[in-house]
Amino acid sequence: MIPEIGLFALILALAVALVQGTLPMIGAARGHDAWMASAVPTAILQLAFALAAFLALMHAYVTSDFTVVNVALNSNSAMPMLYKISATWGNHEGSMLLWVVILAVFGAAVALFGGNLPPALRARVLSVQAWIAIGFLTFSLFTSNPFERVFPPPLDGNDLNPLLQDPGLAFHPPMLYMGYVGFSIAFSFAIAALIEGRVDAAWARWVRPWTLAAWCFLTGGIALGSWWAYYELGWGGWWFWDPVENVSFMPWLMGTALLHSAIVVEKRDALKSWTILLAILTFSLSLIGTFVVRSGLLTSVHAFATDPERGLFILALLVVTIGGSLILYAVRAPALKAGGLFAPVSREGGLILNNLLLSVACATVFLGTMYPLIAETFGYKATVGAPFFNLTFLPIMTPLVAAMALGPFLSWKRTDLAGVVGRLKFAFLAAILATAITLYMQQGPVIPVLAMGLAVWLFAGAVIEWSGRIKLFQTAPGDSLRRAIGLPRSAHGMTLAHAGMAVVIAGMVASSTWKVEEILIMRPGDTTSVAGYDYRLEKVERIKGPNYISDTATITVTRDGKAVTEQKPEKRIYTVQNTPTTEAAIYTTALADLYTAIGDPDGKGGQTVRIFFEPLVPWIWIGSLMMMLGGVISLSDRRLRVGAPRRKRPPTLAAAQA
Amino acid sequence: MTRKRRRMVLVLAGLTALSAAVALVLYGLKETVTFFYSPSEVQAGAPPQGRAFRLGGLVEEGSVKKQGDGLTVEFSITDMAVSVPVTYRGILPDLFREGQGVITEGDLGTDGTFVAREVLAKHDETYMPREVADALKESGVWRDEEGSK
Incomplete structure (x- = not known):
C-alpha cells in the first residue's frame, strides 16, 4: 500500500510542478499578482509530495519490503539499519528520487526565504526551477520508477553492493547532490534574469549565498568521495581521474569561478553576461555529471547499471536544458549593459584571471574526460588517464595558485602592483624557506619541491592579508581583536578557504611524490620495515560479521622498538552476492598515514600484504574541511544573508526595451 | 582605458589562454593517450x-x-x-x-x-x-x- 502512495505522491508532485512551471511565468509576463504568488504554495506543495514519495521508498527499505523490485535488488534483511536507509539512494532509481527531493527543498527554500525578492523575479525563478523538476520527475516516472512491484516476492533481497555499505558512502551522494542541485538555483536565477533582461548588484547578492551553499556541499561531497575511495578501495590513492570523479570536479571548478565572478557583479556591476554564462555552464556540468556516467556513455568503475532507453531520455533532457538555455543566452545576453571600468591590475582583473584559468582548466578536464567518446566516433578505442591530466591540468593551475596569494591584496579599479609585492615579501621568504626545508628533508624531483614552496606561498599570503586587515602586531592586541570582530565574516571565510586550499595542495603534492609502497608475502611472525616503521604480522583470523565473513589480520607497528599502533586490515566476503571487498587499516599521524591492506593468502601459510606510507594525506581532508568551513563562515555574513539585499530602484521595463 | 580597448584586452587574454590550453591538450593527448x-x-x-x-x-x-x-x-x-x-x-x-x-x-x-x-x-x-x-x-x-x- 505504502509504495503505491509513494508513486501517487510522485505523480502529484509532477502535476504541481506543471502548475508551478506555467502559472507564475505567465503571471510575471502579464503583471498578474495572484498568478505570480502561486509559485510559493506550489513550490512548498511540490516539496511535500516529493518528500512523501521519498519517505515511502525509505519505508519500503527500512521494513525490507521485497515486493518492491528496487528493494529486492538492493537490500537484504541482514543489513545493518544505517545501510538499509542509505540503500534508498544507493541505486539508480532511488538516487533520482533523492535528486528530485533536494531540488524541491531548494525550490521551497527560495519560496520561503525569498520574501523580499521582487515578486516577478521570484515567480520566474521558481517557474524555471519547476521546469527542471518536471524533467526529472518525468524521467523518474517513465524510465526509473522506484516503486515497481514484483510477484512472487523473493524470500530475501539481493543485498546492496558491499562497496556502498560504508558510512562514508552513505553520506557522499546526498552531499554531492546538494552541491549539484544547489547550482540549479543559480541557474534558475540566471534564466530568470535573461527573461527579465536585467542583472544588477542586488541580483548578484541573491545569487551568491545559494552558489556558496552549493559550493560548500559540493566541496564536502567530493572530499567525502575521495576519502571513501582512499580507505575503501585499498589502493592507497585518493584521486584516480576516473570519469565519475572528473564529472563532479568540473562543476566545482566552474562553481568556484562563478562564486568569484558574482562578487564582481555585486561590487562593481561588471562581468554580468559572463556571470550568467557561468551559472548556466555550472549547472549544465552538474547535469552532465549526474547523467553522462550513468547513461553508460563513459566507462567507469563506479556507475550504476545502464539501460539504452534511459540514455536517450537523458540525452534529450541534456539537449533541451543546455541547448535551450544557451540559445536564450545568445538572444538575450547582448542586451545586458556593461558596467564599471577598471585597469588590468585590479581586484576585477585578478578575479578575471581566476575565472579565465579556472574555465580553461575545466575545459582540459572536459576534453580529457570526453576524449574516449570522441575517439570512438573516429573508430578507435582510447583512454585518457592521470598522465594526461597531470600534463595539462597542473600547468594551468600553477599560475592560478601563484596569483591566488596576490588576489586578495588588490583593490578595486586599479592597484599599485609594486606595493602589493612589497607586502608579500615575507610570504616569498617563507616559500623559499619551505622549499629549502623540503629539499633538505626529502630529496626529490624539482617540480614537487617547488610546488611545496607554492603551497606555503599561498598559505602565507592568506595569513598576511588577514593579519594586515586586523593590524596584528601593529597595534595593541585588544585593538587587533576588536578589528577581527569587526571584520566582515566573508573576509574571515575567504582567508580560511584560501589557506585550506594551500593545505590541500601540500597534502596532494607530498602524498603523490613521497609515497612509499610495499607489496609482499608475510607469514605470521614475519617483520618488514617501510619508511622507518616496522610492521609485524601477528595472525590472520576468520571472523563472522552480520552479512559477511572476514579474514582479519593483526599487524603491530613499531618505530625504533617503541609500539606505535596495532592495525587490523580485513578482506571481507559479502555472502549474498559473494563479493569480496578490502578493508584497509589506516593509522593517522599529523604528518602521514600508515596504511595497510591484505590480499589473498598464497596457499602456503603466507598472506599478501600491502603497506603504504602516505605522507600528508590527512592534510587533504583537513584542507577540504577548512575550505568548506570558510564557505560556511562567509555564508553567515550579514551582508550575504539570504534575502537581505533590496533593489535600490524599482524594477524597470528593461526587458520590454531590449 | 576605454570600454572597447578593455574588451579587446579581455578577448586577447582569453584567446591566449585558450590556445595555450588547446596546445597543451593536443600535446598531452599525443603523449599520454592509451589505446x-x-x-x-x-x-x-x-x-x-x-x-x-x-x-x-x-x-x-x-x-x-x-x-x-x-x-x-x-x-x-x-x-x-x-x-x-x-x-x-x-x-x-x-x-x-x-x-x-x-x-x-x-x-x-x-x-x-x-x-x-x-x-x-x-x-x-x-x-x-x-x-x-x-x-x-x-x-x-x-x-x-x-x-x-
Whole structure:
C-alpha cells in the first residue's frame, strides 16, 4: 500500500510542478499578482509530495519490503539499519528520487526565504526551477520508477553492493547532490534574469549565498568521495581521474569561478553576461555529471547499471536544458549593459584571471574526460588517464595558485602592483624557506619541491592579508581583536578557504611524490620495515560479521622498538552476492598515514600484504574541511544573508526595451 | 582605458589562454593517450611498438597461476579466438575471477607476454567492460541478450 502512495505522491508532485512551471511565468509576463504568488504554495506543495514519495521508498527499505523490485535488488534483511536507509539512494532509481527531493527543498527554500525578492523575479525563478523538476520527475516516472512491484516476492533481497555499505558512502551522494542541485538555483536565477533582461548588484547578492551553499556541499561531497575511495578501495590513492570523479570536479571548478565572478557583479556591476554564462555552464556540468556516467556513455568503475532507453531520455533532457538555455543566452545576453571600468591590475582583473584559468582548466578536464567518446566516433578505442591530466591540468593551475596569494591584496579599479609585492615579501621568504626545508628533508624531483614552496606561498599570503586587515602586531592586541570582530565574516571565510586550499595542495603534492609502497608475502611472525616503521604480522583470523565473513589480520607497528599502533586490515566476503571487498587499516599521524591492506593468502601459510606510507594525506581532508568551513563562515555574513539585499530602484521595463 | 580597448584586452587574454590550453591538450593527448586492443588485434600486430596500451577480454578459465614468489600472477586474456598470456605483480582487484571481463594496462614483452602494471575489474559482478564486450562481439562470442542486464 505504502509504495503505491509513494508513486501517487510522485505523480502529484509532477502535476504541481506543471502548475508551478506555467502559472507564475505567465503571471510575471502579464503583471498578474495572484498568478505570480502561486509559485510559493506550489513550490512548498511540490516539496511535500516529493518528500512523501521519498519517505515511502525509505519505508519500503527500512521494513525490507521485497515486493518492491528496487528493494529486492538492493537490500537484504541482514543489513545493518544505517545501510538499509542509505540503500534508498544507493541505486539508480532511488538516487533520482533523492535528486528530485533536494531540488524541491531548494525550490521551497527560495519560496520561503525569498520574501523580499521582487515578486516577478521570484515567480520566474521558481517557474524555471519547476521546469527542471518536471524533467526529472518525468524521467523518474517513465524510465526509473522506484516503486515497481514484483510477484512472487523473493524470500530475501539481493543485498546492496558491499562497496556502498560504508558510512562514508552513505553520506557522499546526498552531499554531492546538494552541491549539484544547489547550482540549479543559480541557474534558475540566471534564466530568470535573461527573461527579465536585467542583472544588477542586488541580483548578484541573491545569487551568491545559494552558489556558496552549493559550493560548500559540493566541496564536502567530493572530499567525502575521495576519502571513501582512499580507505575503501585499498589502493592507497585518493584521486584516480576516473570519469565519475572528473564529472563532479568540473562543476566545482566552474562553481568556484562563478562564486568569484558574482562578487564582481555585486561590487562593481561588471562581468554580468559572463556571470550568467557561468551559472548556466555550472549547472549544465552538474547535469552532465549526474547523467553522462550513468547513461553508460563513459566507462567507469563506479556507475550504476545502464539501460539504452534511459540514455536517450537523458540525452534529450541534456539537449533541451543546455541547448535551450544557451540559445536564450545568445538572444538575450547582448542586451545586458556593461558596467564599471577598471585597469588590468585590479581586484576585477585578478578575479578575471581566476575565472579565465579556472574555465580553461575545466575545459582540459572536459576534453580529457570526453576524449574516449570522441575517439570512438573516429573508430578507435582510447583512454585518457592521470598522465594526461597531470600534463595539462597542473600547468594551468600553477599560475592560478601563484596569483591566488596576490588576489586578495588588490583593490578595486586599479592597484599599485609594486606595493602589493612589497607586502608579500615575507610570504616569498617563507616559500623559499619551505622549499629549502623540503629539499633538505626529502630529496626529490624539482617540480614537487617547488610546488611545496607554492603551497606555503599561498598559505602565507592568506595569513598576511588577514593579519594586515586586523593590524596584528601593529597595534595593541585588544585593538587587533576588536578589528577581527569587526571584520566582515566573508573576509574571515575567504582567508580560511584560501589557506585550506594551500593545505590541500601540500597534502596532494607530498602524498603523490613521497609515497612509499610495499607489496609482499608475510607469514605470521614475519617483520618488514617501510619508511622507518616496522610492521609485524601477528595472525590472520576468520571472523563472522552480520552479512559477511572476514579474514582479519593483526599487524603491530613499531618505530625504533617503541609500539606505535596495532592495525587490523580485513578482506571481507559479502555472502549474498559473494563479493569480496578490502578493508584497509589506516593509522593517522599529523604528518602521514600508515596504511595497510591484505590480499589473498598464497596457499602456503603466507598472506599478501600491502603497506603504504602516505605522507600528508590527512592534510587533504583537513584542507577540504577548512575550505568548506570558510564557505560556511562567509555564508553567515550579514551582508550575504539570504534575502537581505533590496533593489535600490524599482524594477524597470528593461526587458520590454531590449 | 576605454570600454572597447578593455574588451579587446579581455578577448586577447582569453584567446591566449585558450590556445595555450588547446596546445597543451593536443600535446598531452599525443603523449599520454592509451589505446585499447583485443587479443586478436595484438596477435595481428596492431599495437605500436614500445608504447603502453590496454588489453582487455575475458580471463581464460583455468589459466590463473601464482608464481613461486606468491606475488606474481600469470593468466591469459582471451576473446575466445586468441589468448594472450599476461603477468602481473601485485594484488589483483577484489572482483578478478576466471571467466570474468578485465582490462589490463602495460607493455607487450618481446616473448609475446603482456606485462601488466594495472589490472582493472569492475565493482559489479554482472558488469562487462564495454570495450571487452565490443571485442567479444567482433570475435562472435558475445550475444547482445547476455549483455543487456
